[in-house]
Amino acid sequence: MKIPLIYNIRSVRQRPVSTLTTALGMALVVLVFVAMMALSRGFRAALTGTGSTENVLVVRTGADSELVSGISRETAQILAGMPFVADGPDGRPLVSPEVYVLVSLDRPGVGEALVVARGMNPDVFQVRQNVEIVAGRMINPGTSEIIIGKSIVGRFANTQIGDVLSFGNRDWTVVGHFAAAGSAFESEIWGENEQFMPAFRGEVFQSVTFRMRDPAAFESVRQALADDPRLQVDAHREYDFYANQSYLLTQILNFAAVFIAGIMAIGAVFGAVNTMYAAVGARAPEIAVLLTLGFRPFSVLSSFLFEAVVIAFIGGILGCLFALPLNGIVTSTTNWVSMSEVAFAFRVTPDLLLRGVFFALLMGLIGGFFPARRAARQPVVQAARQV
Amino acid sequence: MALLEIRSLSKVYQRDSQAIPVFEDIDLDIDTGEFLVLMGPSGSGKTTLLNLIAGLDEPTTGTITVGGEEVTAMSRRQLAAWRSDHVGFIFQLYNLLPVLTAYQNVELPLLLTHLSKKERREHVMTALEVVGLSDRADHFPRQLSGGQEQRVAIGRAIVSDPTLILADEPTGDLDAKSADEILTLMQRLNREFSKTILLVTHDQRAAERGEAIMHLDKGVLTR
Structure with missing residues (x-):
């Protein structure tokens, strides 16, 4: 004792x-x-939280970031037709080709800071299921409309719904705010690919993300893409890509x-x-x-x-x-x-x-x-x- | 055979290169049930002798045997166990732990035994009853008078039913009335409970309560 x-x-x-x-x-x-x-x-x-383990993110061979990547429309189409790409409820492949650029915006009290502007197609939410509109609405195709990730709303100037943001020599109207489960997407500005392409880097995407039919088969998917001589791409499990x-x-x-x-x-x-x-x-x-x-x-x-x-x-x-x-x-x-x-x-x-x-x-x-x-x-x- | 046997005991303190002898070649026997008083002026070595008997200090030469066990041959670890079994110590300044209640202070020595909580409780309450403080069990030392504190200390000294009670000036810090009560209590422990007591004091009134008086002066022990 x-x-x-x-x-x-x-x-x-x-x-x-x-x-x-x-x-x-x-x-x-x-x-x-x-x-x-x-x-x-x-x-x-x-x-x-940005990436999903069920998604594959494809960038140009050797690119360690979407910023230095480039993928042509033709390559994106080939990828969409691959047998290991899952289909959505409407039978269309769950593929999201995306433009990725950095734009400089005014952060009140701090100065200019770089923000990701991501181009996407309107059906992006089917591939990225952790994203949802939390205020306003989704953009209408064919317009200069953008939606803003909720983490940067208020941190940068002119990010409220109805505000107009100027970048890429154009004016963009904010029509909605979106959440993405606290992930880095919430620090991005999203607009339509077809609007962002001419405004920034021309007829080229920076990445293509698709949902795998069988998430366990990632290694064989990666090998198949690496072996395809038409593509010249690197495939990453989306989760690992962002986590790295x-x-x-x-x-x-x-x-x-x-x-x-x-x-x-x-x-x-x-x-x-x-x-x-x-x-x-x-x-x-x-x-x-x-x-x-x-x-x-x-x-x-x-x-x-x-x-x-x-x-x-x-x-x-x-x-x-x-x-x-x-x-x-x-x-x-x-x-x-x-x-x-x-x-x-x-x-x-x-x-x-x-x-x-x-x-x-x-x-x-x-x-x-x-x-x-x-x-x-x-x-x-x-x-x-x-x- | 005596309960306590001291043979040829010497204690010399070494201060730098100077040897300071406290006492030399002391012999002493105390029988079971004896109440012996040790007197002497300040600095005569009374407390040192008490510490040596309790195994708190080491002699320079000589042996101390208590109940057939040679204390001076024990290791520090063995001494700790031996003390908890055989020695009850009463200090001049009571030395109760201020953050523990009277009950908890008395219980301390029993924490070193294998007694159950219930058994410990019985022992503690008996000890507190003997010292007349069963109604103060939940009081902290600061809530007690000096005399009461010393009685708690005596309760702590007797709770494990030790072979030998060593008391170092137990009345030295008390008023006359409280001192008298403490000495009466010690006498009772000796007469009713047959406790063997060695009391160190320089107070003549205290000394008169013992069965025998010894004097330690200038290193010499005399009856």
Whole structure:
């Protein structure tokens, strides 16, 4: 049987100021850690949510982004006729050839920023089933109408329904806003292929996306397209294509989260060390009593370590509470592959919060170890003399 | 055979290169059920002797045997277990843990035993009853008077039914009335419960409660 835990919990409550100060130091570290990881998670979620595992995205051979790709109308037609392309309810192949360009728009208070303008055919929603109109309406074919992803509505000028946006030497009327399950599509402007082609890069699409008849057969589809001498294209599972675009930035954000929080953690650990050394020093007589009664030094060590962990746990919970309001806050960054602005929301997930608490507990264990060891190694007689 | 046997015990503190002898070549026997008082001026080594008997400090030479077990030959780990089984310690400043209630303070030594929670409760309540504080079980030390705190400390010292009770100036911090109550309680423990007690004090009134008095002065122990 060990020293009762209530002894430590009440001892922590006996000195609320130093406990809270130490816990707050740890809370700040947890906040920074969780916030940066939530940023990384949000960015990744935006891009992974963009693609579907049932879709194949086709770009020109060697193109790692739609921006540098080019696919002719003829190639798009050949792709649409392939046997592994699924058919829609109307019997037509579920294919979406798309124009992809970057346009520079005014972001009030920030300046110009690049946004993806994606050309599509009116039946695009059959291929991209995570997209829906949430305000206004779909564009009418043959008009200079556009719809705007809801993440950039309000972030850029003239994005409300009825507004007129100027890019590609033409004026475009905003007729609707669309949602795409929080994905990067929500940071795009969509218009009709036949209107975008003459305005931008001529008679060429940048990508063709189609639904597979059998999603499990992707490898054979990829091989069939690579082997077709008429095409000169690379096929990617759409999910992987967009997810890969998030890889570098999420890696950097994850590293920064650990690195920055790690440096801050050193400070917080020293805070815990100070607090616990003070606690051990002030309670030398109590430690002497425990050792005199026959509690082993290991029990004393565990007891004081537990106390440090209790403080750290308070810090961890506070840090998580501070981080929670960040969840859902929309921010934006540049997608380094497409060079366009991507808006996304912080994602403070339960597992991130758990990691935050775990991080705090680790700080507590490290910060508490040396003071706890000093307590355990204290010669009883010497400690008793401090009465 | 005596319960406590001390043979040729010496303690010398080393401060830098200087050797400071506390006492040398002490012999002492205490029989089971005896209430022995150890007196002496401050700095004479009374507390040091008590600490050595409890295995809290190591002698320079000599042996201490309690109930046939040689305390001076035990490791630190063995000493911890031995103390929890055989020694009840009463300090001058009570040394209760301030964040635990009277009940929890008394229960502490029992946490080192294999007793169930129910059994522990019975022992603690019995101990509190003996010291006359069963109605203060839920009080924290700060809610008790000095005399009551010391009585809780005595409850803690007797709760595990130790072989030997060592008391270091238990009345040194109490007013005359409370001191008298504590000494009466210790006498009762000795007479009614046959507890073997070694009481260290420099208070003559306290000393008179014991069955025998020994003096430790200038390193020499005399009856």
